Structures are given as structure tokens and as C-alpha cells.
Amino acid sequence: MYLNSLIDMTNESMIQALGVLLKWLDVSWGFLHLDEQTQAPIMAINTISLEDIVMMNRETYEALQIFNQLAHPSSFKRGARGSYREGLSVYGIFNRCKSQLGCKFMRVMFLHPSRDIDVLNSRFDVVQFCVQPKNEDIVKNMLVCMKNIKNITRIISRLTKLSASVREWKCLHKTIYYGIMLGNLCEAIASEAKLFREIAGCITEEMCQTDYCINRIIDFKEAELQNTFVVKLGVDEELDRLKQKCGGIPELISSVAQQELKHLPPYIKECALVYIPEIGYLLSLPPWKESMTEEDWNVPGTEFMFKLGNVGHYKTARCQELDGMLGDTTVEIAEYESRILLKLVQFIQERIAPLHKLIKLASELDCLIALALVAKENNYVRPVLTTERVLEIEGGRHPLQELCVDDFVPNDTFSGEQHSLMKIITGPNSSGKSVYLKQVALIAFLAHIGSFVPAKRAKIGVLHHIHTRIQTVESIATNISAFMIDLKQMILSLYSSTPSSLIIVDEFGKGTTEIDGLALLASCLDHFLSREVKCPHVLASTHFHDVVSLVQKSRYLKLQTMEYIADHDGQIVNLFKLKDGSVQTS
Template structure:
């Protein structure tokens, strides 16, 4: 990443797939660097490279991203066996050695696997200009810097240090279609958690059906590992592209049609056999390290995507994703499947030296196998030939053997009589003696060395040659296979959306490009099955008020409603059906909640300061198509300060007029309406409840217009088990304050006041009698404990007054 003159240029490289991505110059403010942060979260890099001469703020932001990533991995993913923390490295290279001219030249020399075959330098440059915007100076600089870094440090960053970097394709990256959501929002709304990352999560696990923990667990009904990975990325990257969303809705809607159930079942069964395929895995085949099980898994994956394409063929006109899947299966992909089936023997066991290449594939290999199978007979025949032509009559038994690194030898095992130790035999060269067996290099042994040699080595070399040609052909068309697997992973995710929509009666949202949120009988996706849930409507924009101020008793459902609004909007922006009777949702750019979901101690800040940071982000980042959620803002400070801050923030939003975002506020500061202008943009809402004769509250959880004047905290305290005397006293104080009066003193305090009054009266009298004072004190005590208490207090005060009197 390079940041210059408020323009961010960036490029990244996926080591697993050999894909390059470049982002055109994009404006990024020099304070928050939101674009850089979003791009970093999207890439999840292991290496971050920039050049010196950048602003200190930009370098500090990069360091903070790298540090936070490593801390997050240590606290989350590294907690399970088999996964360690990601060691993200940040490299700041010298600008003098990595200037624009050098980087620009390196980009011009970029060679892609997808470029035209036998293209000249001029043709290749034209091809690159069709992929890259060379007017984006910062991006070209960043891309060239990335390529130079890969060239120089490939042995350190690649899993195969002996190889060379390859570049399969080049694609552009844009963040314009991403709904901006920070990590705090993901945690506050329980969308994803680090512990549920696909690297640790078992796809298809039964725990996913318990609908607890997070939205990721609720939606994860994927059949394949690539599907789980795609679901995770989809949740991390909600899109604003209406066309993409409608394509996803098409798939879910198609699957919900009862007439298509057999098609859905066939697709689901095929998706179970799709495995991850990356360049790293292909390198294992290339290095002849693949087992038969690896070839079987590769064959299943390619066969499954071809079967899926064949199923989608009949409906490609109805569903655009089906059409893409069909188009991704080229004839070369089908050839790959055919060649694997034709060449690889899936029944072979490599541990038993079985051939992994089928018979009738290569005539030369078949001849070698024939020689190997007839080798025992050949050795017997050649031994008999030597015994007849070259051995004396004293030799009774012999055999031809093969010893690695020496070759074929004639082993004489029987003599009659036994010869002397130094006897020489004509045409035989003694090699060694072991266990009274003499090993000779005979004429037949030399003939076998020349004609047969190490048969297993020759077989392995021929097999390696055949498999290497197969792997090179697969590698040549890997981009098409990767693309098909990615599309099938998307299909897997959308089938998971379909399963959830069918089980919980979700509906297709109507996503439009205007400022509106209209949801009828919306439900909280993570709460509706935990209790008897009461649906509520959501209306904002498009002629309705944009600022909703929710008041109501404690535990009436305000916070749940706020999160429900955000989650329904979020689900619509990942292409998922939503829990409601009907929904029309306008495209949003940001979801900006002020919900404290992290430990403020860990952030080295107070809870109130963390709330202020979230509010500040909402004020400066929000657009007319953003959602701002304020849950009990201002409760971290005094009532007057919190009330004034809340009113000021809401006034600032209201002053924007039609540019005001969707705002949902839950508060117990009921006087805030008195500090806001009377405007049709502002609407008061509350949740219905019923008060019983004993002071308890029955919550109806139904949203309605209006407000309430109290929060019924005492009823919530009583239901929470707080001591009845404390609740009773709190109610007395509350009623007096509400009437503008001072609350009565506690009985214990009254007793102390009475004793003090008696002392003052006695001290004013001329005849001070301590015994008389004790007698009066006993009259005011009601219990032995109170007698001791009051007497001690009284004696202490008497002594003070006595000293004063003297």
C-alpha cells in the first residue's frame, strides 16, 4: 500500500491461487484511513509492504493494523490446537531504491498465465493496458513495489522456496460496493466471532443447527469447506451492488420453489465432494508428493463441479449464477477429468509399490511392467544360462539376484567340492562373499544390466514423466478450475441461505437504491427461537421519519429491537432472505452502532470514551444511506452531561435535513425530546407494557408510537431479586423527587436525630444530670441491638457536648 496526496494505491497477491489484485487510486483521508483499514481486513495479509517517505500517520495506521491483527489471532484463533497466530510482517522499503520509474518498468514486464500465447512485447503491453489503468500513478507504484518484493523474497514468503513466483491473473479491487462495518459492530451484533473462523470450524457440524452464538453459526449449513470459506467472506464483505444481491436472491428463490426440490437435493449431494484446491496443493502433485487419496480428492472435486454444471444447464436462463457455473466448465476442464480418470488408478496402494498409472495408458510403461512381472522367470533363465556356459561342474546351485547400486549378480550357493578361497573363474568377476555365498558379475548379469537394469527405477521415472505431463496440463487450466470451485462455493453458501429461509420462514427483501427501510413484522434472527418473540415493524425514510427515539421500561426490548434493525439490513446486503413478513430495504453505505461490546479496560479507555469514539465515527462517516444506532448513549456520565450530548448529536443529524441517515435511539433520558426541534423527521416510539397492582410490570414487547415518563427500574430490580426493603426505599425516594420534595429520613437516622435533639435541650438546662439522659435514651431504643447502637452514638455525642459545655 502507498498513500500519497490523499490517494491510496494498493495491490495484493494471493500465494495460494497466484492471483494478483490491484486497486485504482482511491481517496482516503489522512486521519482515519478507512479505505486502507477496509482493504486490509478484506485481504487479511501475511506481509504488508510500503515505502519510506510516507506520512507518519499512515505508517502509524499500518503498524496499528498489523499489531491488532496479531493480537486478535493470539486471543482468538491460536487458542485451538492446529492453528497458530498469523505472524504479519510490515516492511518499509527505501524509496530511493524503489522509486516510481523502477516500479513502473516492473509492471510493464509483468507476465500473466492468462495473457495471449506467443504474444510479443507490444501485444503483451496492450494486454496489460486493458487490465490496468496506468493513469493511477499510486496504484502502479504499489503494484510494481509488490512485484519487486515478491521477486526478491520469494524463498521467504512461499511454501515452495525452490519454485518461482507465477501470476495466474490480474483483477481489479474496488471497495465502493462494500458496506462499511467495523469489528466492534460485528461483535456487538453477534455476526461473526474469531473462534468460528473456517480454519477452526467444522463445516456441517451439528452445533451449527443449534442457532446460538452468532449469525455465522445460524447460516452455516454449507456442505463443503470452500462453501464455509465463502460464507465467512460474504459476512465480512456485505455488498452494495444490487445486481449481485439480486443474483443471490434468484438462487434462494429458485430453491424455495417446491418444483425444484429434486434439483436442490442433487446439487447438495454434489457439493459435499468439493474440496479446496490451491496452487500449493497443485505444487504437491508437481513435486510427486501426491498420494492416491489426493488424486481421488482432486478427481471428486472436478467431477462434482462438472456434475453441478450439468444440473444447472437446464436452468441457466432462469438463474444467472447457474449460467456462470455452466460457462466456467470449459472443455479443458472436462479433459482434465477425463485424463485423471484415464491415467490415475484410484485402486492403487502407493505403500505397496503399486503403479499409480493405469495400464494401456503408455505402451512403454506397460512393457516395463511386463518386464517386471516376468523378471523372476527371466532371472531363472539367465542363471541357468550362466551355469551351462560359464560355470564349472563343481557348482551345484546358483541364482541371479539384483542388488541396488551394484546391479545384477550371479550368486553361487552350492559347491561340490568347495573351491579354495582364491580360486578364479573364467569370465566371472568376484564382487564379494557373504554367508559363504559368492557373488559374481557374470556375462548374463552384465546383459541384464544393459537390457533391464533397475526396473523399479525405470518404472518410477516413466510414471513421473506421465504424471508430470498431467499435472502441467492441470496447472495450465487451473484458473478455470479455481473459478468453477469458487462459483460452486457461492452456490453452497446460497443453498445454506435457502435452508435457513425455509426452516424459519424468511422472505425475500426488495433491495432498492433509495433511502428507505420498510419491514413488516420483523424478527431478531438470533433471538426469535429463544423465547416467544413478538414481531415489530420498521419504517424509516421514504416519507417516514428518519430519527426514531425509543423509550420504555427496562427489559422491554429496546436493545433487541435496535440490533434487529441492523441485522435485518445486514442480511439483505449479503443476499440472504430476512426474518419478516415483507421487507423493502434501501442500499446502505455504513452500519454505525454505538453499542458497547468490548472491554473498555482492554482498550485502555473508559466506557464513555469508547462511546464517544463510536459517536465521532458515526458523525463523520455517515451518509444519507447509513444506519446509526445509539443504545443508551450518555449513560456513562452525569445525567445532565449525557442528556446535553445526546441532544446535541441528534440536533446535528436533524440539521442535515434530507441528508440525515437512518437513526434509531434507545434512551432513558426522557427529557431529550424537550431539547430537540419539533420536526416530522423525529418520531417518538415506545414498547407497550401493563402495570399490575403490586407494582410489577408485564412487558408486551410491542412497538407503538408515543413515549413513557419512567423506566420502571424498580420493577426490574424486584424481578432481579434485589432486597425488598431496598426496592421499597428506592420507590419512596423516587416518588418524593418526582413531586419536587425531599425524601423522609430513614427510621435509624430519625433515632439519631431525636437523641441529638435531647442532648441539645439538656445542655441548655442549668441542671445537667447524666442519669436522666441515660433514662431518656432507653426510652427511644426498641431492641437490644438498637439500644447498644443508639447508646454508643449518644455517649459519643454527649461527651462532645459535655466538653463544649464545660
């Protein structure tokens, strides 16, 4: 009963998430140091809802070439972390992010296309601002800031344990400094987009105080030389006094070492003074002859302490005098600086929340600027999003194909209750049918991540699903045939589609006999048409020309074909232009 009051047992996703959490706790239990008085170091809690996500399966991402990870050619490195690189893909051409956080945010954005119009319009506003030539200088300054903004989650964890390195302290300081600079830039243009206002709102007085305290307390130049935390002069009077006292120690030690050498036996040619905490100052002597015995290490007028390697360490009267005069000054300095470090860490922890929010927003801004750069280079336009069930694309282009050819032929797409909801496209091989189908799906996808689209004009109704039956990915692990894989993809489209879905079907049914393939394709298309006004957006290409006579007549159905001409030798010349009509042979 108690568990039922906390968890909805009918929610499969919640149960699965709880299982993953329990598994992680079981594996990480030895690294968690919590008691009743200790709070867990939770930075933030983010809510992820599936209600506003456009559903796309893995096969659709692969078929549309949104991601294309290439494995390392060496079998020894294949599968290792960082061994994959992105090939020719939509994500590959859009990923111009300056920070690792921006790259991660872009991948998440591509994996979670949104159907929240307010969120998407907010992203469009940022892209619109960044593509304008008059704002080029501001965008460049933003990119400089974001290049220096890092993920500080691990750094904060190490600060809590007082184990952060000098490099990590510098990284934190640069992140805060450039975060404040980015906030000031966004404050000047806050009226242009909601994201700019949110970033400007993260710059609080506490964040400025944190930046001032880090810069005022830590001596980064000296810390790099000593490879440890060093406090600047003027922060603490007692610490300054100890450092001044310690400042003349090297000259004093050098002078005492010269005096010690004069009183040592003549066969000893060199010596040095070293300081060891809890023991004090010692006289160190290297071996003065080969194959020294234990008796040889005894030196008149000194007390032998120990031998470290080939160097003997001794206590002398002058060393005892230094112990009494200087004491453990170095240890006291380290203790003072440790106390100051602890107070600084506590001060930062109490004021770090706005910085986490700023970093998240900065990663989104980095991602949107990358989208703007691609839109500017390739002449993309801002789509109009609407709750109407419509797809209107004028002069649409394939974002990848147009980069691989000299002249790309754009095509229009009009789908909706006022036009038609199903298109059956026929035409010769290599006439551009598959490219056209993918281009429509990609334009719709880009609009749902907040990107401008490759077209002259686009009006996109919000979609709930994008389903495809384009590519057959065979694998021994699936233990099913290629034809069965095609059927599974088609079944998903039939059962999961809604009136606001986009379904792309490319030559379904070719994996079996002609009669069976024709019957399957005709029955699937006929099922969609039977929904009448609730029919989803369906674009299907086929070489089964008789399918037109097998499906029911409907005002929601339109026949289209790819235009071509035949030369004097009977050779087909494809024009790659879509027109109404159909062909009888291909």
C-alpha cells in the same frame, strides 16, 4: 516519478497493500525460484473495490453478534490455529456449507456486505430457487457435488513440482469430475439464476478432456498399492512391454533364490534376492550365528558387497545373469512413467483456468444454498431492494432471539422521508428495546449479503453504512475509559454517516453524570435532525425522558415506546410490542 506513474501515492489503502506485498516478498524471497525466463505461478487476479461495500466496523459486528468466536477453555491450546469455535451468532446459524470453500466464502460475504443491487438480486434468485420444495432433489444433488469439490491451489503447485501424492491426484480428479457434474446440473436450470448460467459456462471441452486424460492415464487402484504414480496399460506400447517383462520377475526371483540356497553352505538356512538401482540384483543373507566377525561374512562362491544393518549383500553369478537379462527394467518403467506424468501435468496446467473459476462459483453456490436452508426452516422472506431511502419491515424478527424463546413478538419498522427518519424509543428495562434495535440492523445487514430476512415483508433501501453505539468493549490495550469508547463510536456515526446510513444508538450517555449524558445525547440527535431531509435512519433508545424536550421539533422525528401493563401488585408485565408514544418514567 516512475513510482508515481504506477502508484497513486494519495491512496492510503493502495500504499498499505503495497507495503504488505513487499513485506511478504521479503519474508518469502528464499522460497521464490524465478528467473528471466520463468513466469510467476499466478492463478488469478481479483479486484476488490470498497465502493460497493456497506461499511461496518468491528464494534458493530460484535454488538450485533454476527460473529462470536469462543476460545478453547484450555490455556495451553488457546490462541492456536483451529482452537476457536463459533458460538451463538448469526454466522453460526447460517453456516450450513458442505465444503471448506463455502465456509470461507460465507465469512468473506459476511465481512463484505454489498450494496450492488444486481449482485444481491442474483443471490436472491438462487436462494429463491433453492427454497422451493419442487427443487429439493436438484439441491441435494448439488450438495453432493460441492462436498467433493476441493481447493486445488496447493495441489496444482505440487503438480508443478512433480511432488503430488496419489491422494492429491485423486482429489484433483474428483474435483474435476464433480465440477463437470455440477455444471451439467446448472445447465438444466440456467434460466433460473445468473449464477447457474455462469457455472454451466465454465464446463468447457478442455475441462472434459482433462477429466478424460486423468481417468485414462492414472491407475488409481495400483497407485494406492504402490503409493506412487502408476500409468494404466494401453497408454504406451513400450511401457506395456516393459511392464509385461517385469510382471514375471517376482516368480523368477523366487526360483533363483531357491537355486542359490541349494548351492550355499549348509549352515545358511535362508536367503533372498533384492534389486537395488544402479547396482542390480544382490543376494541378501541374514546372520546365521551370533556375534559374527568380518571374516564370518565371507561366503564361498560369492562376492561380498556390503552389509546393511544385520543383513549381508552379495553378488553371485546368477545375480549377474539376472542383471544382463532383465537390466534396470524397474528404473526404465519409472522413467517412462515420469515422462508421461510431466506431459500430463503440462496438459492440465494449460487447461486449468476454467476449473479455478468453477470452484469459486461453486463455493458461492454452497454458501447460498446454506442461506436457503436457514430461510426455509425459519420462514424468511425475500426482501425488495431499492435505491430509495426507505426501511419498511413488517413483522420483523430477531434471527437469534427467536431461536431462544418459545414465542417471539414481531414488530414493524417504517423509516423514510414519507414516515420519519429518527425514532426515539423509551420503555422499561427488559421491555425489548435493545432486541428491537438489533433486529432492524440485522435485517438490513442480511438483505445486503443476499439472504432472505426474518419478516413478513421487507423493502430495504441500499445503505452505505451501518453504525451502532450498543456495546462497550473495554480493554487495557485501548488505554481509554468505557465512556471514551462510547464517545468514539458516536463520533464515527456523526462524521461518517450519510443520508443512506443506518445508525443504532442504545442508551448512549449512561457512562457519565445524568446531566452530561442527557446533553450529549440531545446534541447528537439534534445534529442529525438539523440535516433535515439528509438525516440518516436513526433508531435511539434511552432512559433520558427529557431528551424529547431538548431536541428540535421535526417532521422527521417520531417517539415510540415498548408496550407493557401493570398487574394488581404493581409489577410490570412487558408485552414486547412497539407502539407510538413515550413514557415519563422507566
